[in-house]
Amino acid sequence: MFNILNAEPLRTDEAFKIDASVSSNGVIFDFNVNENVYIYSDKFSILLGQEDITELLNLPKKKEYKSNQVYVSKFQILVPFGLISSSANLDKFNININYTGCSLDGFCYSPQNLVYSFTKFLNSYQISKINNSKNTSSNYQPSSVKKGSLNQDEIAINIENKGFILTLITFFGYGLLLSLTPCVFPMIPILSSIIVAKCGQDANIKKSFFISFIYVFAMSLTYAIAGILASFLGANLQSFLQIPTVLIGFALVFVILAFSMFGFYQIQLPAFLQNKINKKSENHSGLLGVFIMGFLSALIVGPCVAAPLAGALLYISKTGDLLLGGLSLFIMSFGMGVPLLIVGLGAGKFMPKPGFWMNQISKIFGFIMLFMAVWIASRVIGDNLSLLFYGILGIIFAVFMLPNSFKESDFWRIKLSFSLIVFIYSLILIIGFTNGSTSLTKPLLSEISHPKSSLNFTKISTIKELDDFIKNAKKPVIVDFWASWCVNCKELDKILKDPNLQDILSHFELVKIDVTKNSDDDLELMSKFNVYGPPSLVFFKDQKELKDEQIISVKNVDELKNKLENILNKI
Structure with missing residues (x-):
């Protein structure tokens, strides 16, 4: 999914719309789940106070999606007054709705926890809703690892x-x-x-x-x-x-x-x-x-x-x-x-x-x-020193794989050819190490031969720090949401260091936000700017966020360069 540009998923409130109302029979919850989104049935629960009443309700029909039982589209759930009166006071009670959902495009939303408070007033009920969720979503990454409950x-x-x-x-x-x-x-x-x-x-x-x-x-x-x-x-x-x-x-x-x-x-x-x-x-x-x-x-x-x-x-x-x-x-x-x-x-x-x-x-x-x-x-x-170790190991492995004796056979020729290929490639890795390369696939592409990238990122971890930085910025700001476990983040780092981008990047101030730990501050920052997971680039100009320019991921240097030029040319 590294080749997706500006593919923005629905916000949580757009993906899952829930309306609560009161009828003569009880409380009615109307669910309107977007056609491109679904809810896991085993992650869905309704609590009356602290008591789980999910199994006591008439739930919608489940559908199977990729070996998972899910709820989709529109459905309605009634919580009868008879059930409510058995566990709570009808004059004032709370109903909690918990659910987890994902989109068909591969975005998962964080677990949602909605608390509906019902207070009787005259012959009707006043309804208030509190969202206790950490509203952030994550784009699937092939090598992503644990970063939250989802x-x-x-x-x-x-x-x-x-x-x-x-x-x-x-x-x-x-x-x-x-x-x-x-x-x-x-x-x-x-x-x-x-x-x-x-x-x-x-x-x-x-x-x-x-x-x-x-x-x-x-x-x-x-x-x-x-x-x-x-x-x-x-x-x-x-x-x-x-x-x-x-x-x-x-x-x-x-x-x-x-x-x-x-x-x-x-x-x-x-x-x-x-x-x-x-x-x-x-x-x-x-x-x-x-x-x-x-x-x-x-x-x-x-x-x-x-x-x-x-x-x-x-x-x-x-x-x-x-x-x-x-x-x-x-x-x-x-x-x-x-x-x-x-x-x-x-x-x-x-x-x-x-x-x-x-x-x-x-x-x-x-x-x-x-x-x-x-x-x-x-x-x-580091990647550079790793090339040296890979190269040394490769040479030893190539020697190990060499045939012990000369034999005129196809197997002997294949084994000898394989050993020579591994040996030559391992030597190239060692040469790449001496030249300062960091790439296993392009070890001879020396970083030393190019002008050294002098990207100076300011590391920020809270909304207040970011607000203060943007207020004092003299140039447009690029905020890079990054994580150590994110493979695509490393690819984006290489793109940002490309010599062809250095001139245009000098017209920006750079901020890096490390969301590796997925802390409350990380989640708050991601939620504020609708970031659905690293890597994501958020742009600011004249102390205003350019919401239409946010990039979830980047294909190549030219694509990012065109994007940056468009931002600089914006009035």
């Missing part, structure tokens, strides 16, 4: 827009790759012995496959629980990830995991615990014993595949979606269990034997973990 819904919708099923298929692919590591193969004799013990002489494909399925299902359930926990704790993980020391700590963890994949040491449960777990599982019989064994096997193997598993959990924790978190690791574990299911089909003799090539796969995962460590640390060490 983020779980935002990310869930974003994943659906990009392909919820595709995400699950991707995790299944990860599972297939993990199934090729030596860690999974020890489960084959375990499962084989279970099949022999349970089936005996009556072994057949159907029965042995069913036992394998139960075993893999239990294993997958273990990973699903881990995924749900990671998703549930996602907000805390993300807030910690903003701290530089924690980022470096996470990077070091990935380095430790990488070296375990290289075989320098093993990260696993102590032997006495593994033996104890295995002995306990032997005491159970029937399918329950198979299930328990599968569950416990995941505990044993889990630390062994900790490196790729940790990467998966880190991704899931950022989504904050319980359903996706559980399903993703459940599916990934099923991918890991494919060799075990093949054993159940009686195709064990066709399974590849553990050997050198499987150890190579583990080491490739180790390199992936090291690259992830650099990626995590890049937010602390």
Whole structure:
């Protein structure tokens, strides 16, 4: 959505119109939801005082939208006087309406909390409304992370827009790759012995496959629980990830995991615990014993595949979606269990034997973990220094991938070509580092070769500070709403630093508002200027906001340059 220019969503009061009235039967709420907006049914509630009466009311018919039950269009809800009198005084009472909604264009509105007060006066009621909501909306960003109570819904919708099923298929692919590591193969004799013990002489494909399925299902359930926990704790993980020391700590963890994949040491449960777990599982019989064994096997193997598993959990924790978190690791574990299911089909003799090539796969995962460590640390060490680490790692990886001996075969040529390409690209990254570049895709585009950008942003965090700044500004003002988790914000930063923009930017005063923490001050600033999430540029001229010129995101340098020229030419 970085290519959307001036695409302004509806304000909250335009998207959701609610009128309250009193009839002889009770209180009537008329909802008029814009045709491009919907309300989540599971985020909708009506409270009489402190009591939730939602389930006692005649609610509108739900519609399904992308696996969600939603309310749309116009509908009416009656709160009968009989229900009100059972819990409140009819002379004076409050009804709270809570709801959360999103637009079809991918904008989510913050949770709404409306309090309607009804006071009886003569033969009618005086109605007053208080809006306790934090009225701000967020534009979905592909790499956005937790920034508020709505983020779980935002990310869930974003994943659906990009392909919820595709995400699950991707995790299944990860599972297939993990199934090729030596860690999974020890489960084959375990499962084989279970099949022999349970089936005996009556072994057949159907029965042995069913036992394998139960075993893999239990294993997958273990990973699903881990995924749900990671998703549930996602907000805390993300807030910690903003701290530089924690980022470096996470990077070091990935380095430790990488070296375990290289075989320098093993990260696993102590032997006495593994033996104890295995002995306990032997005491159970029937399918329950198979299930328990599968569950416990995941505990044993889990630390062994900790490196790729940790990467998966880190991704899931950022989504904050319980359903996706559980399903993703459940599916990934099923991918890991494919060799075990093949054993159940009686195709064990066709399974590849553990050997050198499987150890190579583990080491490739180790390199992936090291690259992830650099990626995590890049937010602390900077993009330029990251190029150096990427380059060094790439050269080592290229040498690792070189064929051990000369063989005239297509596979040998492909492997050699791949190693040479990685080696050359890694050298280019190191050259880019020495030239001051920060781009992985254009490492030879040196920032040093261009005039150094001297953008001086004034950092502001409250409305009062911004008002004072605008009053004293001698030039038009650009206010940049920015967040550390916002990928598109970094792209906009690069555009603003482009040499072709420096002349025209010198005619503006620049303000940066960091909304990373999504604090009350951040929300107040965003609400005041109808900012629906970073990156957003708000313009002021002659102490007045140019509302028609606000930019939600920018395509390229030329587009922003034209916009700035139009603003300067405005009378």
